[in-house]
Amino acid sequence: MFFIFGSMKKIMMLSNSKFYVLQVLFLFGSFSMQSQLTKVPQESDFVSKMMSPRQIIEVGKGHYFIDFGKAYFGTVVLCSQRDQNDSLIVRLGEKLTATHEIDRNPGGTIRYQEVQLDQITGHQNMVVPLKADKRNTKPGAIILPDSFGVIMPFRYCELENLQVPMEELEIWQKVYHYKFNDEAGMFSSSDTVLNAVWDLCKHTIKATSFAGYYVDGDRERIPYEADAYINQLSHYAVDSVYSIARRTNEYFIQHPTWPTEWLLHTVMMFYQDYMYTGNIDLLEKYYDVLKVRTLMDLEREDGLISSKSDKLNGVFKTQLGFKNARTNVRDIVDWPAGQKDTGWKLATEAGERDGYEMMAINTVVNSFYYYNMYLMSEIAGYLGKKDDVKFFHQKAEKVKKVINEKLFDKSRGIYVDGEGSTHASLHANMFPLAFNLVPDSYKKTVVEFVKTRGMACSVYGAQYLLEGLFNVNESGYALQLITETESDRSWWNMIQIGSTMALEAWDMKYKPNSDWNHAWGTAPLNIITRRMWGVTPKTPGFADVQIKPQLDGLEFSDIKVPTIKGVIVAKYKLTKDGDPFYEIKLPQGMNGEFILPNSKNKVQLNNRVVKNKKILKLANGVNILQIQQ
Incomplete structure (x- = not known):
């Protein structure tokens, strides 16, 4: 788990009864911040x-x-x-x-x-x-x-x-x-491939929990922020156990990793923890650390950030939490064409970056940066820091404006890879879609471009490709990608080659040092729950739930979504006339809202006609919705 050296490791192997005592002593004695860590996993966990x-x-x-x-x-x-x-x-x-x-x-x-x-x-x-x-x-x-x-x-x-x-x-x-409740989260639908992908991903979450932390699979057994974020969201989709996520989040306070985008996942993980648990203590403890992890200290005058900045010096790396001030913090975008330290080379020079041109001012990194500013404004609000709400909101708006001025090619209606680049990749466009950066007037051209690229990203990048597609109501195309059976760049390929857990890559030829047990390949699990069914916490701790389904392409579907308040149970089917019918049961202590695609639909909610509304109020217990298209 931690950076344990020779003699200490030998001592720890002496007896089972002493293992956790010594581990805790090491942890709590080595770093001042670690005195605040969520307790290490116990054998009873x-x-x-x-x-x-x-x-x-x-x-x-x-x-x-x-x-x-x-x-x-x-x-x-x-x-x-x-x-x-x-x-x-x-x-x-x-x-x-x-x-x-x-x-x-x-x-x-x-x-x-x-x-x-x-x-x-x-x-x-x-x-x-x-x-x-x-x-x-x-x-x-x-x-x-x-x-x-x-x-x-x-x-x-x-x-x-x-x-x-x-x-x-x-x-x-x-x-x-x-510990894992197999019955807490469930999904089934009219699409048998989609069901198989769900099962693959759910088992991955259960089986890879063996360490008590979100790790990168069996090759290293080390937590990485991007892996952990996808793991966290997918775990939330199938169980209401939050201790692994909280423990892993705190681990990153003292053990950040080197990619700029990975560092920029830190705020995202802490934000999701609060939204799903309603427990604000980690935001309060680490608010100042989170501000540093946004990398806003690297801003230049126009508000954009760069890992090539002179400000990314040894002093700042120490502030970020790195023990070695010489750590080479750099942009990753997606997997590069090869890794010198592993000796492997990808089948194509493009790797998983879709030919991305690595510029000093990087579109992907600054998209993450915008989203960090947006989330920090939200977090500041929950903590009652009114001045910071305004501060981060203004920064977010400034970054959004500059990205759309300097990193967007208006003649083509798409984003380029960075400042000074003319190349446009899938990544430069799917991340702005995922983080709601794209102006309404250009969503059509960006989406059209994204759909020409297919799955030209890694299993990690697929999380953000799918997020972006659901953001712009492209659920039909998203479903096609999730249930693809003809390409080896698919979850079906993982099943067909014989794995029962998600792979680290689409296929071994795309990353020859891959493993067969990587939870960062479980994007469909959380996407089905959060985006396809659209079940997300509207307020922290699921006091209120938002349900915004995009189930196009399915004839029927059932889902159980675990929350800290209890399980949400929902059913969907198309009637003989092709109209959607929903039955949604909310647990006690939870209210909700159901978002319609538009306000023109004729709707019956619990046998009462509702007109000219896009948002319907849901109450505890069973809610019946019939929507006439």
Whole structure:
């Protein structure tokens, strides 16, 4: 979890009972700010389960293939009714090369491991001892409780040289994850691909919670702000447990990461925490830190910011929270064409940036900056800081104006990649759409351009592409992207190649060091809830909910949305006449509003006709809406 050095790490391995005491001492003694951290995860926060096989196939004498159905983080436990005084080979993995054969060289960071047991002792649960990965257990990675032992993500198991009859052997996938209510969040619809994508993403959120923090997958087991933000929103869509999000948010106060856009996610994460929980304490504690994380100190006279600024010096990096003042803070936009420290190269030079031209004044970075100014104005309002409300509002308006003056090509009606660039990428246009920067008069041209680029972004970028499309009522095209089955740049491709969790990239060829367990690939999960169904907190803590559905393309859909106030249950279907029908049940203590596409629809709300209204008031209990198109 933290930057633990040699001797301390050895001490921590001495006993399970001392693990958390020592971890807390290290944490609370090292940094003054960390005295305010949400408590570290306790063993009681986690769940351990013994999962039985879905399928056992005999592939040869003493050679068995076992499929547990889904990949989880864990290990295998065996229990035989008799001894075997000869070695047993156990193989675990995430990927197959053939129907009943685990890929022993899966590539990238797809996991595989082979273990030889010297013998089997009868009538005893034997935990298969796995070898720790050097990268995800080094200083800086999240440390797991000692009681977990070494765990890895896997779905499949092979046993070779088994001399005990299979019917006399019990085998389990022993899995670990954070406490999770499988029934809290649910979605189904008339689109079977959409349902499969939802299930893929939901399982990803559950299975990747094994660390008690939002981590980047199994390669590093380190939190990164952009990963964590998508993870946070998707977690909110399926459960009302907020401790991981709050703990991870506080982790970033002392452990920021180097991309400018990642730093600019910090305010976004703290804002969402408040909106979903209604608990303002983290905003109060870290308000001054959040102001620094907006990077407003890098502003030039016209209000735009640049990572090339002389102001991004060692002193400012220290203020940002970096322990090393030499940290190379720089723009990322999306994955570059390669990473020197990993040795991999992407299949195309464009990488996941759609040919983005990296300029000193960057359109993507300044779009994030605008959104930070907007959110800080909102946060200042919740904290009663009236002068700051005005201050940040004025900054937001200024940045918006300058972006649309200096980074927008009016002759083409689209945004360019940065100041001095003539190149226009998907990214330079989808982020302004996502953050509501695009003037109404140019939304049509921006959207038309965006739709020519397809999914020319990473699984991370897809979050903002989909956000932008729903912002401008392009739900039909957004649904096409989510349910795409012909392109390998799709969630369906992840399912088809055999993963039960979201991949780090659309396919291994787009990022050859990828893993198969990355929660930042779960954009559809939160997009379906927040944008397709349009269920979001209107006021902090869901005192009031806003429901603004954009369910075009679906014949029916059911959803359960967990909130801190209770579960929202909603149903939708098209009538025989093709008119939308909704049944929405709000929990006690929650009121809401339903946003219609326009005020011209004839509507019945609880059998009463409503005319010339775009916003309908919803009350506790069941609300029935019939909309005549």
